[in-house]
Amino acid sequence: MSTIAITGATGQLGQLVVASLKTKVPASQIVALVRNPAKAASLGVAARTFDYSKPETLAPALAGVQTLLLISSNEVGQRAAQHRNVIDAAKKAGVQRIVYTSLLHADTSAITALAGEHNDTEAALKASGLTYTILRNGWYTENYTASVPGAVAGGAFLGAAGDAKISSAARADYAEAAAVVLAGAGHENKIYELSGDQAYTLSDLAAEISRQTGKNIPYKNLTEAEYAAALKGFGLPAPAAAAYANFDAGAAQGALFDDGHILSKLIGRPTTPLATLVAKALKA
C-alpha cells in the first residue's frame, strides 16, 4: 500500500486536496500532517502532528510515507527554512516523491516578495535528489472575490492591477490538480505552471459584480501606495496592506497571467468560471 501524506491539511487548500484525493485512493492510504490533530478530525483520514519549525519531529511523522505533498507555509519570511526542514526530513524518512505548491512563473515572477522563498525551495528540492513535482499555482480567484462584498458596500472595486489580465483559478481547481498528481504517474520531475482558463481584468471582474447585483460597481484603479492606504483604511495591518498592494502591482506587470491551460488539462475539465465564484462570494 502506497501512503500519500499532505502537509497543511487543515488549511483551506489542504482540506480540499484531502477531499479530492479521497475520491481517487482509499482514505486508509492518506495521512494528514498537521500542527493540530484535533482540527483534522473532520478530514476522515489519519492525522499526525507536523510543524515545519520543529525539525526533529518531522522525519518520525513521515515514516512509511512514499509520496508527500508539501503545501507551502503561510509564514512568509520563514518559509525557505521551514520547507528545507521538510525536504531534509523526507530524505531521511525515505519518502520517494515530493509534490510542492510553488508560485506561477516563480523563476521570473514580478511578485518578488513571494517568489524568492519558492525559488529557494524549488532549488532545495532539485538538489535533494528526491523525485519531485512542482505545482506553480497561480492566484486563487478567491483572493479577489473576498473583496466582492466590500466592493458592493463601497460602490467600487478597488485595486492596483491596471488593465492586466489575470488567469486565476479556484482553490478547489488547484486542489484537484494536486490530487491528480499525487495519485497518478508520469509527473516525475515536472514543473507545471497552473492557471485558470479564463483571463480577466479587474474591470471585467467589476463588470461581472455589476451584472450579478444589478448595481453599477466600477473598477477604480489606484497606485500601489494609494491602494495600500485604502486597505489600511479598511482595517488591514500596515504590512499586510503593503503586501497586498504590492501583489497587485506585480499583477499589473503580468505576474498573474498565463495561457498554458495546463490546470484544466490536468483536472480534465475547464477551471471554475469567474462568474461562479462571484456568485458564491455574493451569497456568503
Ligand SMILES: NC(=O)c1ccc[n+]([C@@H]2O[C@H](COP(=O)([O-])OP(=O)(O)OC[C@H]3O[C@@H](n4cnc5c(N)ncnc54)[C@H](OP(=O)(O)O)[C@@H]3O)[C@@H](O)[C@H]2O)c1
Ligand atoms: N496561490 C495563491 O493565491 C495563494 C494565496 C495565499 C497563500 N498561498 C500559499 O498557498 C498555501 C496554501 O494556501 P491556503 O489557502 O490553504 O492557506 P492557509 O489556509 O493559510 O493554510 C496554510 C496551511 O499551512 C499550515 N502551516 C503554517 N505554518 C505551519 C508550520 N509551521 N508547520 C506546519 N504547517 C504550517 C497551516 O496550518 P494550520 O492549519 O495549523 O494553521 C495551514 O494548514 C499558503 O500557505 C501559501 O503558501 C497561495
